[in-house]
Amino acid sequence: MSPILTAQSVSVRAGTKVLLDNVSLAVTTGEVIALVGPNGAGKSTLLRTLAGELKPNAGHVLLKGRAVADYAPRDLALHRAVLSQSTQVAFPFAVREVVRMGAGEGRRRHVDALADAALADVDLTAFADRVITTLSGGEQQRAHFARVLVQIACALEANGPGLLLLDEPTANLDLKHQLELLQIAARCARQDHTVIMILHDLNLAALAADRVLVLANGSIAADGTPAATITDEILGRVFKVAAAVGQVPPAGTPFVLPHGMQPAL
Amino acid sequence: MALAASADAHRTSAWRSPLVVLSILLLMLLAVALVAASVGAAGIPLRRLPAALSFGQADLADIRRDQLVLWSIRLPRIALAIMVGALLAAGGAVMQGLFRNPLADPMLAGIAPGASFASAAAIVIGDRLQAGALLPFALLPAAAIGGALLTTILLYRLATRSGRTSIATLLLAGIAIGALANAGTGFLVFLADDRQLRDITFWLLGSLSGATWAKAAAVAPVLALVVAAVPLIARGLDLVVLGEAEAFHMGVAVERLKRITIVLVAAATGVAVAVAGVIGFVGIVVPHLLRLVIGPGHRLLLPSALLLGAILLLTADTFARLVAAPAELPIGIVTAAIGAPFFLSLLLRQRALIG
Numbered sequence: 001m002s003p004i005l006t007a008q009s010v011s012v013r014a015g016t017k018v019l020l021d022n023v024s025l026a027v028t029t030g031e032v033i034a035l036v037g038p039n040g041a042g043k044s045t046l047l048r049t050l051a052g053e054l055k056p057n058a059g060h061v062l063l064k065g066r067a068v069a070d071y072a073p074r075d076l077a078l079h080r081a082v083l084s085q086s087t088q089v090a091f092p093f094a095v096r097e098v099v100r101m102g103a104g105e106g107r108r109r110h111v112d113a114l115a116d117a118a119l120a121d122v123d124l125t126a127f128a129d130r131v132i133t134t135l136s137g138g139e140q141q142r143a144h145f146a147r148v149l150v151q152i153a154c155a156l157e158a159n160g161p162g163l164l165l166l167d168e169p170t171a172n173l174d175l176k177h178q179l180e181l182l183q184i185a186a187r188c189a190r191q192d193h194t195v196i197m198i199l200h201d202l203n204l205a206a207l208a209a210d211r212v213l214v215l216a217n218g219s220i221a222a223d224g225t226p227a228a229t230i231t232d233e234i235l236g237r238v239f240k241v242a243a244a245v246g247q248v249p250p251a252g253t254p255f256v257l258p259h260g261m262q263p264a265l
Numbered sequence: 266m267a268l269a270a271s272a273d274a275h276r277t278s279a280w281r282s283p284l285v286v287l288s289i290l291l292l293m294l295l296a297v298a299l300v301a302a303s304v305g306a307a308g309i310p311l312r313r314l315p316a317a318l319s320f321g322q323a324d325l326a327d328i329r330r331d332q333l334v335l336w337s338i339r340l341p342r343i344a345l346a347i348m349v350g351a352l353l354a355a356g357g358a359v360m361q362g363l364f365r366n367p368l369a370d371p372m373l374a375g376i377a378p379g380a381s382f383a384s385a386a387a388i389v390i391g392d393r394l395q396a397g398a399l400l401p402f403a404l405l406p407a408a409a410i411g412g413a414l415l416t417t418i419l420l421y422r423l424a425t426r427s428g429r430t431s432i433a434t435l436l437l438a439g440i441a442i443g444a445l446a447n448a449g450t451g452f453l454v455f456l457a458d459d460r461q462l463r464d465i466t467f468w469l470l471g472s473l474s475g476a477t478w479a480k481a482a483a484v485a486p487v488l489a490l491v492v493a494a495v496p497l498i499a500r501g502l503d504l505v506v507l508g509e510a511e512a513f514h515m516g517v518a519v520e521r522l523k524r525i526t527i528v529l530v531a532a533a534t535g536v537a538v539a540v541a542g543v544i545g546f547v548g549i550v551v552p553h554l555l556r557l558v559i560g561p562g563h564r565l566l567l568p569s570a571l572l573l574g575a576i577l578l579l580t581a582d583t584f585a586r587l588v589a590a591p592a593e594l595p596i597g598i599v600t601a602a603i604g605a606p607f608f609l610s611l612l613l614r615q616r617a618l619i620g
Contacts, residue, residue: 053510077516084514090365090506091561101507104516105500151515
């Protein structure tokens with residue numbers, strides 16, 4: 001299958017600081033990729049560059065064979081959707097209104113149906129008429145994820161499967177909603193959308209991703225299946241923690257590790 | 266309980282139906298305009314209004330007198346109050362959308378002093394360049410709009426870093442820029458000769474009492490521009506409420522939207538200052554009241570702000586004409602008396618955000 005997204009020798013600098021150093025990447029349609037790495041490794045910068053939001057100082061990003069910089073914003077929005085790390089809503093919009101915004105500026109049919117479906121997906125149907133700023137951080141995050149789902153559904157109608165870029169989508173979520181979100185991401189991949197998400201929890205990354213991209217100091221330190229990338233060696237070299245992958249901690253230390261994305265009923 | 270909830274939901278939906286909201290506002294504006302046309306130092310009873318507007322019967326002497334008052338004094342003033350009020354409120358709503366904060370107001374944030382300074386400069390420099398000749402009337406609004414544009418761009422640059430706007434920086438930078446512009450105006454007053462000084466003073470005091478059809482004609486094209494732009498920018502401003510990066514992700518051409526809104530805010534503020542002087546707080550009070558009743562969506566908020574701004578300023582102006590008749594209260598006093606406490610209450614509620 002041809003790659004949906006390619007990054008060719010992408011470098012991003014802020015002043016003299018190098019945020020991304022010569023990153024190249026090819027992503028196949030329908031992949032679920034977890035982007036992991038220590039704080040400041042350049043994960044968000046890479047995601048924002050792939051989204052077309054940041055212009056790289058060198059290199060190109062191609063989406064479906066065309067440079068992201070060449071898309072008009074409205075057209076680009078019908079190929080890829082982005083969930084930012086924290087989104088502040090400045091005026092008292094209702095949750096349903098925010099979710100409908102995923103359809104963009106134009107008037108589109110079935111937006112109400114798409115918004116209702118997305119609200120049900122993220123478990124916020126009962127909150128649809130609440131003002132979004134009165135919700136908890138996790139609930140707001142889920143509302144914004146629902147907005148992104150509306151956008152990617154519009155993209156699917158207009159141009160077929162697209163690209164979902166999620167910056168720490170599980171931050172602020174309780175365990176049940178973390179798993180539900182990963183399930184929805186997997187469902188999107190089954191519709192042939194491609195998902196790239198920044199995750200901090202390596203266990204969740206191993207559970208949800210086909211491919212893990214480990215970023216360190218603006219470069220790709222490892223790229224492959226979870227088994228190939230989440231190793232004692234990487235944990236030590238990149239994350240600077242001494243840990244043993246796949247072994248039960250010493251007796252008496254409780255640990256919780258979801259073994260699947262299906263929440264209990 | 267269920268009944269109450271459904272009744273509540275029903276009421277909300279009625280208040281958000283554009284047709285209902287805009288019809289109510291239009292009727293209110295018509296009622297206020299009728300009252301404003303009728304009351305004043307020379308009263309025209311409502312029953313004589315149709316005749317004075319030349320579609321009714323009345324005593325000929327009455328008609329002559331009424332027509333003179335109505336057509337040369339009262340109607341131009343009503344037209345000007347409606348248009349300036351509409352521009353002030355819409356300018357406020359658009360600027361608040363752009364800066365993502367309900368406290369942003371062109372009149373408070375240094376844009377009005379910028380417009381005043383540019384106009385004063387046009388009076389002094391223009392007069393020196395072509396001594397003796399009369400200044401073309403359109404020069405002053407054009408200079409005011411230019412000054413407002415420069416100040417708006419400067420404020421935006423100062424207050425916004427990578428798509429995030431700091432309201433504290435905006436308000437403080439507004440104070441600094443306002444002080445600088447006022448210093449500039451003061452310097453021009455110092456430089457000006459007697460005739461220029463009279464022009465500048467007349468200008469700075471500005472109020473709706475000097476309304477003429479010529480002034481109304483200078484405002485009309487700007488109002489038409491703003492009205493025409495509303496459908497182009499309304500949905501984009503909704504999406505910008507989530508942040509500039511997010512709006513871009515959802516397909517908004519953010520840079521283009523910003524350029525349009527900055528020009529609109531500057532044009533609305535500049536021309537309002539040019540014909541009526543600095544009238545504060547309309548741009549804050551009107552959008553805020555509307556958000557409480559009809560919600561924050563700009564597709565309904567912007568047209569409603571145009572109408573409610575017109576209603577509010579026409580009401581305030583009529584009140585200013587009547588309360589100390591035959592003298593007139595400056596309208597800025599009326600709007601500040603209503604608006605300043607309002608601004609403070611908003612500020613208190615936002616204190617957590619400002620820090």
